[in-house]
Amino acid sequence: MTSSSRPFGTVLTAMVTPMHEGGALDLEAAQSLARFLVAHGSDGLVLSGTTGEAPTTHAPEKVDLLRAVREAVGPDVTLLTGAGSNDTAHAVRMAEQGAEAGADGILALTPYYSKPSQAGVVAHFRAIVGATDLPVMIYDIPGRTALAISDESYDALAALGRVVAVKDATGGVETAKARIERTGLAWYSGDDPLTLDFLRAGVVGVVSVSSHVAGRQIAAMIAAHDAGDTAEAERLHESLLPIHAAIFDGPGATNAKSAVHWLGVIPGRAMRLPLLPLTAPEHDALVARLTAAGIHP
Numbered sequence: 001m002t003s004s005s006r007p008f009g010t011v012l013t014a015m016v017t018p019m020h021e022g023g024a025l026d027l028e029a030a031q032s033l034a035r036f037l038v039a040h041g042s043d044g045l046v047l048s049g050t051t052g053e054a055p056t057t058h059a060p061e062k063v064d065l066l067r068a069v070r071e072a073v074g075p076d077v078t079l080l081t082g083a084g085s086n087d088t089a090h091a092v093r094m095a096e097q098g099a100e101a102g103a104d105g106i107l108a109l110t111p112y113y114s115k116p117s118q119a120g121v122v123a124h125f126r127a128i129v130g131a132t133d134l135p136v137m138i139y140d141i142p143g144r145t146a147l148a149i150s151d152e153s154y155d156a157l158a159a160l161g162r163v164v165a166v167k168d169a170t171g172g173v174e175t176a177k178a179r180i181e182r183t184g185l186a187w188y189s190g191d192d193p194l195t196l197d198f199l200r201a202g203v204v205g206v207v208s209v210s211s212h213v214a215g216r217q218i219a220a221m222i223a224a225h226d227a228g229d230t231a232e233a234e235r236l237h238e239s240l241l242p243i244h245a246a247i248f249d250g251p252g253a254t255n256a257k258s259a260v261h262w263l264g265v266i267p268g269r270a271m272r273l274p275l276l277p278l279t280a281p282e283h284d285a286l287v288a289r290l291t292a293a294g295i296h297p
Contacts, residue, residue: 006186027064029268048065066101095128129163143169217243250282
């Protein structure tokens with residue numbers, strides 16, 4: 001359920017992109033997966049993000065994926081689409097195409113590799129924000145982009161009316177608390193194992209990878225926290241830790257795709273290079289860990 005305090009919902013799954021063995025997108029499987037995720041705790045989906053292999057899917061495919069998922073889940077499920085590039089013009093076009101294809105919001109990634117100045121970072125985001133009428137979630141993940149967003153940049157971004165939220169994958173819980181108070185933006189955890197810590201700091205939800213297999217548990221943890229049931233929130237957090245450990249032992253996109261294949265939700269585990277699908281022994285090891293953590297088909 002979206003609200004002014006939770007503009008994109010509470011549990012958003014950063015959805016993997018199912019593919020056929022030859023590498024083409026499997027849109028039917030994407031529709032099945034989207035329906036499964038919504039039925040299992042997610043009230044929003046993020047398409048064409050890192051977990052969705054956005055760096056190796058192309059513009060027409062991103063549009064086709066968004067339209068297929070919208071058809072599958074209907075108008076009431078929040079859909080964000082990624083606009084991640086170190087080429088600002090490319091990121092702007094992704095945002096424009098996402099808006100045209102029916103997205104509810106844009107996930108705008110810090111420009112990676114180029115290491116621009118903070119003024120350049122703000123200008124990059126400003127261009128994306130100005131490209132559509134959609135609300136924007138800023139994605140701060142310096143471990144991947146090699147560039148952190150500064151407090152001053154957050155101040156400038158918060159002044160842009162359509163920037164409404166942040167996906168925080170910095171690991172900095174105390175910093176997040178101060179920035180929430182400083183900016184008034186809706187903050188989302190971008191790091192599954194830290195979600196409860198982030199909730200205590202004032203975040204409103206999570207953009208999750210583990211929710212491919214544990215969406216209901218994550219939603220229940222957040223609901224317990226909201227209700228002030230700290231013991232139940234802590235219990236659920238502890239039960240989720242081995243699931244997070246399994247999903248993030250290696251590329252999350254690869255493991256999450258293997259996991260939903262094992263659950264029978266999608267028919268294959270194909271990836272695009274440079275990501276490789278898990279080998280049979282790796283897949284079996286992942287299944288063993290998830291089973292031990294209480295996940296079952």
